[in-house]
Amino acid sequence: MANSTAKLELGGENREYEILEGTVGPDVINISSLYKDTGMFTYDPGFTSTASCESKITYIDGDEGTLLHRGYPIEQLADHGDFLEVCYLLLYGELPTKAQKEDFDYRVTRHTMLHEQMSRFFTGFRRDAHPMAVMCGMVGALSAFYHDSTDISDPHQRMVASIRMIAKMPTIAAMAYKYHIGQPFIYPRNELSYAANFLHMCFAVPCEEYHVNPVLARAMDRIFILHADHEQNASTSTVRLAGSSGANPFACIAAGIACLWGPAHGGANEAALNMLAEIGTVDRIPEYIDRAKDRDDPFRLMGFGHRVYKNYDPRAKIMQKTTHEVLGELGIKDDPQLDVALELERIALTDEYFIEKKLYPNIDFYSGITLRALGFPTTMFTVLFALARTVGWIAQWKEMIEDPNQKIGRPRQLYTGATQRDYVSIANR
Ligand code: CMC
Numbered sequence: 001m002a003n004s005t006a007k008l009e010l011g012g013e014n015r016e017y018e019i020l021e022g023t024v025g026p027d028v029i030n031i032s033s034l035y036k037d038t039g040m041f042t043y044d045p046g047f048t049s050t051a052s053c054e055s056k057i058t059y060i061d062g063d064e065g066t067l068l069h070r071g072y073p074i075e076q077l078a079d080h081g082d083f084l085e086v087c088y089l090l091l092y093g094e095l096p097t098k099a100q101k102e103d104f105d106y107r108v109t110r111h112t113m114l115h116e117q118m119s120r121f122f123t124g125f126r127r128d129a130h131p132m133a134v135m136c137g138m139v140g141a142l143s144a145f146y147h148d149s150t151d152i153s154d155p156h157q158r159m160v161a162s163i164r165m166i167a168k169m170p171t172i173a174a175m176a177y178k179y180h181i182g183q184p185f186i187y188p189r190n191e192l193s194y195a196a197n198f199l200h201m202c203f204a205v206p207c208e209e210y211h212v213n214p215v216l217a218r219a220m221d222r223i224f225i226l227h228a229d230h231e232q233n234a235s236t237s238t239v240r241l242a243g244s245s246g247a248n249p250f251a252c253i254a255a256g257i258a259c260l261w262g263p264a265h266g267g268a269n270e271a272a273l274n275m276l277a278e279i280g281t282v283d284r285i286p287e288y289i290d291r292a293k294d295r296d297d298p299f300r301l302m303g304f305g306h307r308v309y310k311n312y313d314p315r316a317k318i319m320q321k322t323t324h325e326v327l328g329e330l331g332i333k334d335d336p337q338l339d340v341a342l343e344l345e346r347i348a349l350t351d352e353y354f355i356e357k358k359l360y361p362n363i364d365f366y367s368g369i370t371l372r373a374l375g376f377p378t379t380m381f382t383v384l385f386a387l388a389r390t391v392g393w394i395a396q397w398k399e400m401i402e403d404p405n406q407k408i409g410r411p412r413q414l415y416t417g418a419t420q421r422d423y424v425s426i427a428n429r
Contacts, residue, residue, distance in 0.1 A: 010038055024059060041412045048307070051232075053240065054403070057090060057395050058231040065311035065360075069229060070094070078318050083224040083388070084108060084194050087166055090229055090395040111167035112188035112197065114175070115145045122179045131176040131383045132261045138172045139165075140254035150248035152401055161249045162394045169387045170194070174201030177380055195221035198387075203375060215329040216374055219322050223370065226315045226363060227385050229392025233307075235259040235266065239393040240400050244409040249397055256393045257386045263302070266389070269381040272303035273368030276337040276344075285344050293353045303365030304348060310358035319366040326373045338369055 005016040006029045015037055018030045028051045035041055044050045059068045067074040070089050077086050081095075088096045088104045096104060121141060125134050142165070143150055149161035175185050178201075186201045196217040204210035230236070238259040242252040260266035279288050291299040306313055327335060345361055348354045371381050400406050 010040070025061065035412075041414070043414050046307075047237075052237060052409070053232065053400065054405075055231065055396065055399060056093065057399060058229045058392070060231055060308050062306070062308035062310050065309060065314050067230070067314050074226065074314055075318060078222050078225050081225065082193070083221045083228070086225050086228050087391040090391050091162065091398065107163050108167045108194070109190045111164050112171055112190060114168055114171050118142075118145055119175065119185060122175060125179070127180065127182065129180075131173070131180055131379055132257065132267075132386070134176040134179070135172060135383055135386055136254055136257045136261075138176070139169075139257055140251055142168070143248045143250035146250070150250070152243075152246060152248065158249070158398060158401065162398065165249070165253055165390050165394060169390045170198040171201060173380075173383045173387045174198060176383060177202050177376075180377075180379070193217060193221065195224060199374075213329065216326065219326045219329075219370065220374065222318065222322050223367065223384065224388040226318060226367075227388035229389070229395060231308075232396075233265065234262075235389065236393055236396050239397050241409040243397045243400055244406065249394065252397055253390060253393050256389070260386055260389065261382055266382045266385040268302050268362070268364040269368045269371070269385065270378045272364050273337065273372060273378050273381070275302045276340050276368070279340050279344070281336070282340055282343045285340065285347055288344075289347060289351060293351075301344070301348065301359070303362055303368075304354070305357070305359040306362045309360060309362065312360045313362040315363040316361045316365055319363055319370065323366045323370045323373075326370050330373055332373060335369065335373070337372075341365065341369060 004019045006019055008015045008017060017034070019027050020030050021027050031042060042050075057070065059071075060066065069077060069086065070093055072089065072095070077089075081089075084105055085096060085101060087108075088101065118138070118141065121138060122134070125137070146161070146164060149157045149164060151157045171188055178185050184206055186204045186206070189197055189200055192200055192212065196212040196214075199212050199217055199220055200210060232240075235256040239252045239256040242255040243249070247255075263271045275288075279285060288299070288301070291297045292301045292304075323338065327333075327338065345365070348359065348361075354360075367385075368378065368381055371384060372378070376384065
């Protein structure tokens with residue numbers, strides 16, 4: 001889809017590079033032959049100006065605050081869809097018919113159990129291990145159990161691996177939680193919805209009946225929808241890069257989980273709630289706003305700012321609504337952390353520093369308050385993000401494997417180290 005060219009003058013020579021046009025969003029200059037033509041690379045730390053792939057899955061307009069999955073706005077999907085419908089959409093490109101949806105739900109539901117032998121893995125971890133560490137290990141270990149779905153050249157095996165991961169992730173996450181708090185594992189209940197089953201596995205105990213509150217199950221489902229995919233973020237790019245070498249999908253998703261854990265990415269929801277707790281009361285907010293603005297202080301307002309959104313994160317708006325629904329359902333009238341969050345947001349949105357830098361609340365600002373009200377400890381927050389993002393990672397991984405132009409990912413560098421020198425024996429150093 002080249003419509004024009006970009007001209008580059010270098011060392012007295014003029015070259016032209018085609019400009020590729022997407023269906024929406026910025027055009028890109030195709031510089032893939034630049035090194036061959038000129039012997040030079042481009043330099044772009046953090047990939048702020050680099051499109052690493054072509055994709056048809058998710059589109060974000062950061063200035064407008066728009067998020068589309070396969071063309072559908074996130075607000076419509078969160079209002080009308082359920083998580084498994086969004087999974088189908090991300091994986092197959094279209095919303096399912098009723099029959100396709102029933103078939104998909106059935107296929108996911110029939111894979112929810114974990115190989116029984118794998119449950120013994122958990123006892124190898126310290127009980128106080130962070131559940132993200134446990135998730136990373138357990139998901140990587142799936143490839144040691146499900147050999148029959150690791151041949152990435154077989155489309156059937158690719159799909160079986162995809163369904164297995166979407167189905168087993170809630171079971172692994174719930175087991176990580178149960179192990180952490182010293183309660184027995186609860187097996188999946190296939191008559192429950194995806195989100196209700198997850199809440200059941202987390203909060204039921206064998207000694208009494210546990211009924212999942214449908215309002216809370218719907219909130220959980222919406223939280224999963226909001227986290228399902230977000231185009232080429234750090235963890236998704238990690239999954240694509242790991243997958244570009246031909247690594248099996250379980251190993252690739254484990255790599256994505258490791259990347260997601262960082263506080264600048266998925267770990268921000270945990271960090272945001274810890275920050276709200278540390279601030280404690282509304283009167284201490286100005287002190288923290290001043291710290292966030294101080295260039296000599298590494299402190300940042302967690303849950304604020306985004307590489308792509310330079311407007312309100314559309315997911316944060318839906319999450320704020322969900323927070324109120326959950327607190328209302330649970331009869332929580334006074335939540336000091338919600339008070340701090342609302343006031344912090346109000347002050348930051350009117351503060352010159354945040355306006356000028358276009359720093360708005362992101363999804364992680366409100367998700368922590370909601371997840372805590374649902375009963376999860378902060379250490380589980382990023383685990384829930386990983387659970388929901390698994391489908392996005394898989395859809396992106398599948399798209400990459402099926403792309404005929406796919407190559408192993410291999411960025412280059414600007415080398416500024418020592419030039420060649422001779423080895424000096426240790427006695428003479
Ligand atoms: N608080 C205070 N100042 C900030 C913040 C913040 N949260 N975020 C960015 N800035 C400032 C930053 O200091 C910089 O200032 P200057 O131009 O004077 O150096 C400017 O804004 C641009 O920031 P940047 O770090 O160059 O922007 P980036 O695109 O590299 O970083 C980010 C994006 C999300 C890592 C960053 O905004 C951040 O660390 N936010 C807090 C962590 C967070 O909430 N992360 C969740 C992201 S959404 C969920 C997900 O994708 O995982």
